[in-house]
Amino acid sequence: MEEKVMKDCKVLALCSQKGGVGKTTSCVNLAVGLAKAGKKVLVIDNDPQGSMTASLGYHNPDELPITLATILTKIVEDELFENTLGILHHQEGIDLIPANIELSGMEVSLVNIMSRELVLKQYIERMREEYDYILIDCMPSLGMLTINALASVDAVIIPVQAAYLPVKGLEQLIRTIGKVRRQLNKQLKIGGILITMVDNRTNYARDISDLIFDTYGNQIKIFPQSIPFSVRAAEISAEGISIFEHDPKGKVAAAYWQMTQEVLLDER
């Protein structure tokens, strides 16, 4: 594949093999935050659970006829398709490539094909010219779909829930990212650790935040603003809207807005 010299589009994955840490919630809110800052944004649901698809208002993802699985299959089979294929437009100004359970079949079928780790990258490379930011919401595993995401992106954002000792899972993820960097994607960076669901009333959450800063602060960027725990954040998926629409004056919206500014600062 030809490398483009001028790369204006930034591609980020929200990734952690640990489930329920806030990947999808952060992906939705960062995407809308970037759109509010005037950026053209595409989000790609790379999880067969279709949680982000549902979170953006498509509550029955399994009924959608065209999804990421459709696109990846076309790439594998070398079929031509338009860049507009499968794109849904959300009311808050972001575009979405949805996913549903069909994507779980790809995890298996990719295993036997040529350049199996680089199928999603072929799609991302052609979509780069259409967007300022492309965000990929990953599933909680380090299987073939996640490796495809890591091989495609410029940087990974790692949400870490401030409610348990994350260090072991983080080590494994950081090792995997290193391996992908060496073997598939030299550009791959860790864009930052985002501490999520922080209940500031407990010492425990503060201890975990301190531990993450102490352990990783000198090697990995840690977003200075962590995301507070709030039922308002948990409500957004049922509403199909971002926190900026659901609770614009709340502390979670403020935190995701700050995070958005940090991501914008990282622009090359």
Ligand SMILES: Nc1ncnc2c1ncn2[C@@H]1O[C@H](COP(=O)(O)OP(=O)(O)OP(=O)(O)O)[C@@H](O)[C@H]1O
């Ligand atoms: N700041 C928050 N405060 C309270 N609840 C939250 C917050 N962020 C996310 N949640 C809730 O926590 C749960 C897990 O969040 P989310 O789905 O974003 O995690 P995930 O990492 O994408 O999960 P999975 O690994 O299953 O894909 C969801 O029910 C979500 O609504």
Ligand SMILES: [Mg+2]
């Ligand atoms: Mg998710």
